[in-house]
Amino acid sequence: MNIQKIIKKIIRKKNDYSMTFNDSKKLYQCILENKIADLELGTLLLAIRSKGESIKELHGFYCAMQEKISCFRIKTKNIVAIIPSYNGARRQCNLTPLLAILLNKLDFPVLVHGVTEDPTRIISKDIFKYFQIFPTSDFLVAEKKINNHELVFMPIENLCKSIANQVSLRWRTNMRNSSHILAKLIYPFNINQAIRFVSVSHPKYFNLIKMLFRKTNESVLLTYGNEGEVSIHPNKSQKITFIYGNKFEKIFFYDYKEKKTLLPSKNIQETISWMKKIIKKLLPMPPSIRFQIASYCVASKVCSSFEEAFLKIKKKGY
16 A cells, blocks of 8 residues: 555545545554554554544444454353443542442443553552452453353553554654554454444544444444543443444433542542442442442343342442
């Protein structure tokens, strides 16, 4: 591909220019296979970041990435919960590990994938280790754990090395690129074996993700992230959009009316202490976490209604 020509078109036309699906897929294949020199790659990523991806481009990038992903062989009939974790705690505590652990406490297999290093934030890996949940690097070991209904945390470099390389460029370029949204969309299963929790920070990406999954005919629980993580804010009303491929879309609305959830600071020791009390049932489960788990129960058809889902959670003592 003529990378210089693509860069020139993006910079000159910016928002008026969009690559075709096929060209976008070929371009991202070149990126993932390290076929573009560093100087051109940096310029290209900056140009795309400045312009923003079109739906054709995001679709092409996504398909190129998915071709690099190996699929777990799943024997369990339970729908796996996929939880990406790439941001961590910036101003407040990171609730994603709590969401994952409590989902697993309800006997659901859970795959969390994300980064293992971030010098600026408290990431999920740092919290999981206090619960004896350590990164699983071996694909077959992870597969066995998922089939045993366990919670697996898999580093992005073990799930998709080429995407991990793109994500890590953030520390060289001081900016994020398309890989940061793509990593959150990774799907290492066959069709209808899992449901993704996906969060975005900007309305543009919310609509892009909706259009993408209609095109690919895949399911996702989509929401605006809490500091970039998939756990919704306990003290804010918010909607969760369940996209069931190109078949239908449902809105699950978390209406914040209950007593304010007192969150710990982002300090990891305070976070761990608070989470342990919730897991041991010494403190109530945050209503937002309960609502997200109920949303997953309804989306995965484990429960036919939110009332049934809340009852299921209550029977587990939460």
